[in-house]
Amino acid sequence: MKVSLKRLADELESLSDEHRGFLDRQTGEVEWVSLEVLGLVEEGGTAGELLQWQRCEFEVAKSVIENRDRFAKLPTKFDVHEWEIMREFAESVEPEQFSDHLQRAIHASGAFRYFKDTLRRYRREQDWFDFKAEALREIAIDWCEQNGIEYLDD
Secondary structure: OOEEHHHHHHHHOOOOOOEEEEEEOOOOOEEEEEHHHHHHHHOOOOHHHOOHHHHHHHHHHHHHHHOOOOEEEOOOHHHHOHHHHHHHHHHHOOOHHHHHHHHHHHOOOOHHHHHHHHHHHHOOHHHHHHHHHHHHHHHHHHHHHHOOOOEEOO
């Protein structure tokens, strides 16, 4: 089963501290499970301990735990490191004044907000979106290769 590289990169855009993503090697689908539910399953808990809306997620988590070879854990937010992508973008852009402003923004308190404000002020948001999309695509390719997953470069 080949995985859509674009879809996988899009999924990397959704990373959070509270959830883990897993690629189902059989279906090519990405499944998201909260750390709370994943922990409950790992500790041998039951779906009855959860709220109604969490029970479907319980079944996914159970499948992930019971079929570890079937599921590949997606990179975490830590692995993707958006701040590093921002730094690389800031170092790569012209003119130098824009680059300097971005680099100051990412080293300030509230780096993400200041970075986005600077992009807006220079009207360069699309340049950032394109750069970030390519960075996530490269991360997805590396992850696929490390996990022996074939992909469609779409």
